[in-house]
């Protein structure tokens with residue numbers, strides 16, 4: 001059977017992946033777990049999320065599904081932060097006899113949960129129509145993520161994936177500052193990049209795979225396969241780990257992006273890849289955020305933003321000029337695209353007017369007065385008008401991304417990019 005779980009944590013603690021790791025051990029008593037657990041990131045713009053909008057799915061071969069269900073429910077009751085208004089846990093159980101029937105339905109549900117917005121009623125009606133054993137707590141919003149995660153487990157071959165090695169803290173340490181040796185994370189990165197990524201941010205000298213919140217995660221190493229994330233984790237020196245789990249995940253896949261043909265179809269709370277032409281010089285506003293508009297072929301405009309946390313990425317964005325052709329990727333909130341990645345396709349040539357150059361000595365001529373043209377004082381040569389000189393653009397066409405310290409979970413890092421038709425500039 002497949003078990004889907006979501007929405008057990010609050011800002012004050014817990015993490016649904018911790019419950020997943022705990023259950024992986026517990027469930028050995030009821031059967032065998034042969035598949036890696038799943039950590040599925042859903043629509044990153046959903047306001048109900050605590051942090052990264054994650055849901056978890058596990059698969060177990062068992063001859064006592066009733067016992068498994070009772071155990072999972074009791075673990076949620078024990079660990080979920082029910083006191084928090086935003087915590088509304090949900091768990092669903094897909095029995096093996098229903099796999100074939102539910103595979104396509106839950107595939108579409110997964111797609112929608114990652115790219116779109118789902119009402120709780122839709123999840124509840126699917127559950128009752130299909131007779132899916134489930135348990136929702138409080139308003140049961142977690143049933144949405146729980147169903148989506150099961151959809152991912154039923155359709156393993158149909159979505160791109162990466163892996164994350166998650167190490168969890170000993171319980172008595174939860175909520176206290178994490179004891180880590182920073183240098184060991186840089187070493188892990190040095191030994192395993194580019195097969196692992198987002199362990200550290202070299203340019204900003206930051207360890208980015210260690211959270212700062214009160215949750216049980218000590219660190220999470222992301223990478224291409226289970227072996228390499230395990231190798232990277234072996235370099236880490238830090239406080240004692242209570243347990244760890246390797247999750248197969250849709251992180252780093254761009255699964256959230258919809259391709260937009262025009263700005264007219266763009267809606268808040270969705271994420272897009274959109275091509276357009278820069279239509280004004282980027283502006284730096286209060287707080288250090290950099291904003292510029294792009295225009296589509298119908299002439300509609302939308303603002304794109306490189307917010308302050310994107311750090312050095314803003315230097316690149318500030319160099320854009322009207323006429324540059326770009327493809328931006330990112331989530332839309334309040335009518336603005338929050339850029340995760342940008343493809344600079346075409347850099348427009350810019351010209352400035354200069355006094356003409358003397359053909360004899362090569363120096364710039366001087367103006368002879370209004371409407372009098374130009375003259376070289378030394379050689380006496382003359383010209384009637386100014387000349388246009390191309391301005392050097394400090395920009396190279398290619399694919400660029402925000403630095404690791406500003407990466408969204410679902411954004412595919414450029415280190416995973418396979419394209420050969422364009423220069424790729426991974427952020428490190």
Ligand code: ATP
Pocket residue numbers: 006007008009010014015016017042043046048049050051052053054055086087088112113114115116117118119140141142143144145146
């Ligand atoms: P946790 O570790 O508890 O999973 P989180 O940051 O991942 O923390 P949640 O606490 O799970 O966030 O909150 C997200 C809530 O939004 C969940 O109840 C989930 O079911 C719901 N949700 C996820 N995707 C969508 C969607 N596309 N439309 C509507 N609701 C969604």
